[in-house]
Amino acid sequence: MNRSAFLKQSALIAAGIGITKSLQAANVTATNKLPKWKGFNLLDFFTPGAIGALTTKEEHFKWMQDWGFDFVRIPIAYPSYLEFDRSRNITPDEVYHISNAAVEKIDTLVAMAHKYNMHVSLNLHRAPGYCINAGFHEPYNLWKDDAAQQAFYFHWNMWAKRYKNVSPAKISFDLVNEPGMREDMNDQHSKVSAVPGEVYRKVAKAAAEAIRKENPQHLVIADGNNVGSTVITEITDLDIAQSCRGYNPGLISHYKAPWANNDPEHMPEPKWPGQVGNQYLSREMLEKFYEPWIALANSGVGVHCGECGCWNKTPHHVFLAWFTDLLDILSASKIGFAIWNFTGDFGVLDSGRTDVAYKDWYGHKLDERFLDVLKKA
Template sequence: MQTPRPKTRRTFIKNAALGLTAASVLPRTFAKESPQPDMSLSYQDLPQWRGFNFLDFFVPNPAHARVKTPEEHFKWMRDWGFDFVRIPMAYPYFLDIDYSKDITPEEVYKFSEEKIAHVDRIVEAANKYGLHVSLNLHRAPGYCINAGFQEPYNLWKDQDALDAFCHHWELWAKRYKGISPDLISFDLLNEPSLREDMNDQHGKREAVPAETYHRVAKAAVDRIRSIAPNHLIVADGNSGGHVAVPELADLKIGQSCRGYWPFNISHHKAPWVYKDPTGLPPPKWPDGPEANREALIKFYQPWFDLKESGVGVHCGECGCYKETPHDVFLSWFGDVLSVLAERGIGFGLWEMTGDFGFLNSGRSDVDYEDWYGYKLDRKLLNLLQSV
């Protein structure tokens, strides 16, 4: 009789995951599953979607999450002419864990069906009004561009992290494979970069080596396509989302850029960027030959080249923190949106409601209108509708 091989730690985790997720990974049963179209959305020519990020699941701990987005917001979106909802998600939100302690590799697989069902609500509400939903792992096992949570491993270096990353995407693919690709897609990982200390808010934003990013992306793409082969998959730009990645072209996925350049305009006095924002000079736009519309075109040229090569491009995040003077923000952002729109590239404002949005932004230099109890920045809304 052959002596059984001892179980490795990785085998234990995988086997534990199968028991913990047997119910969770089953497809969501909707009232009526949408039929699969003959052709999926083309990764080579993404729609010029226009819309917003919704941050319901942005933080790891549900106790610190925002109030859930009311369904009427999606109706307003549709009525205003928008069609795109991006949902940046922190994977620990959906786990059954003690958030007061550092997460363990075993707990990364401990899904909560009750919490996962929260996503069903927002997906169904957005789809009800014909809005396309892009599910994004903002925090994935082993990586997040934000601090505030201790990861048990490193996605770019550790196979255990990559196994968990693919397992999470398997869950979402199984859950939503019955929804038409016209209504849902998968955005692999928010703003990849190398950071020596992923829990240091001011850690490095160096580009992930192309071969490393390709290896991680391919593993997740292969897992998703084994379940939902017709659904669009998108990868964010390298170095924090800003750098086009032609090395991923063979994966036949779209790519997502960012609308945060120049950073001193988009994130002026943002407290998570500047430890001491006092003394920062007020931003201007335009501001000389290195900060004007032509400079924007130069900055985005690699993305335009990528699009010309046959890889669809969308700007998944963009906008401006509330401390930038409103007139400077509108002047700059109008150029950003028009430069992208002229190349058929749509956008997702970082949020509709909040510091980057046009509802309840908290800007001190805006003449707000009342909108069903919200403070509406009509000038920003008009700008967004004009492109």
């Protein structure tokens, strides 16, 4: 993007913030190009070694539908559908070795979701050369190496070809989870900063073209820069929707989470609202955080919150107070959401929280209070 175009798009976002405040003052409902999808992330193929049976069952989709949800995001680690020698690090050549049997398992999950009228968002949680999580040795860097970028485009073209005849109302493609410029691609706690805007634009544009080569109507979504937190002003002219996150502040959402904190056992006790460490946490800070995202939606770029929720170590009453405010802010601007996850430590089922009075739900432990918050959003 040239400097003139960049300044124009940045001005639109800045103007949008003012428009959003005016709309709020006038009690006018904001607009969003994307539907207000509500649902969950399904983690069947989330890890590089996820090559076994599906953990999401058909009854799970029935419950989602009965409870009023219409969206699932499927974060996928690309090695989960490859054939290669897993006793050693993957080579760049092996990144192209697609396993038809593994891909068909993903097809099965997508088909089940569609049976229950869920919109499916396919996401590369681990793309060739990048993942927000370590634990699998990447042979190159998505943001720096052409070989990684070419592999990235190949994978998206493969998925687009597979679903070329599926309506964009039923499927979308979320390019890469929570982009960041990590100093060491294979070190979980190495420093992460925003991907340079021109680099993100180059990669997103080429990936979208690889997808739309199969079907020009395919819906493409890009996660916010700097680990999903910031609007990507450099791509607002590319007909690519954007995905924010519902994890702010991390002191609440990732309290004592070892993958997100260097010293998880010595984090300050979370409160909402209240003073936590050197910050006062409140609804006002959330409103300020989401202003650019609401402005983006009002400017005509579709926005969805592809991941949100809270790990199970945060006290339940604090989690619900914070999350009610967060969803209220998103909902007012018709921005939908997907909880990470459906069953498990962020979910409405079997979260493992020790301070919840669960309801028995067909052998699962249901967090009814959390589910009520989601149904009302």
